[in-house]
Amino acid sequence: MRAIKFETKINNNNIQIPERFQSELNILTQKNVKVIIFVDDTDFEGDKAFRKIATGQFLKGYFDSDSIYDNM
Numbered sequence: 399m400r401a402i403k404f405e406t407k408i409n410n411n412n413i414q415i416p417e418r419f420q421s422e423l424n425i426l427t428q429k430n431v432k433v434i435i436f437v438d439d440t441d442f443e444g445d446k447a448f449r450k451i452a453t454g455q456f457l458k459g460y461f462d463s464d465s466i467y468d469n470m
Contacts, residue, residue: 399432402423
């Protein structure tokens with residue numbers, strides 16, 4: 399399996415393939431492909447909520463005796 403890597407935008411739930419790859423991919427009719435999508439998550443509200451929950455869960459396991467590590 400060969401990997402093709404590019405950055406693009408999703409428009410109306412369609413992934414736009416850059417022109418430089420379109421001719422190469424047009425010959426792949428009825429071929430299986432794997433798609434991995436990495437999304438810039440710096441502005442996702444869900445990510446902020448996850449961090450808040452994760453921090454709360456982490457701090458549940460924090461004891462006063464752990465404070466000896468705070469000033470190292």
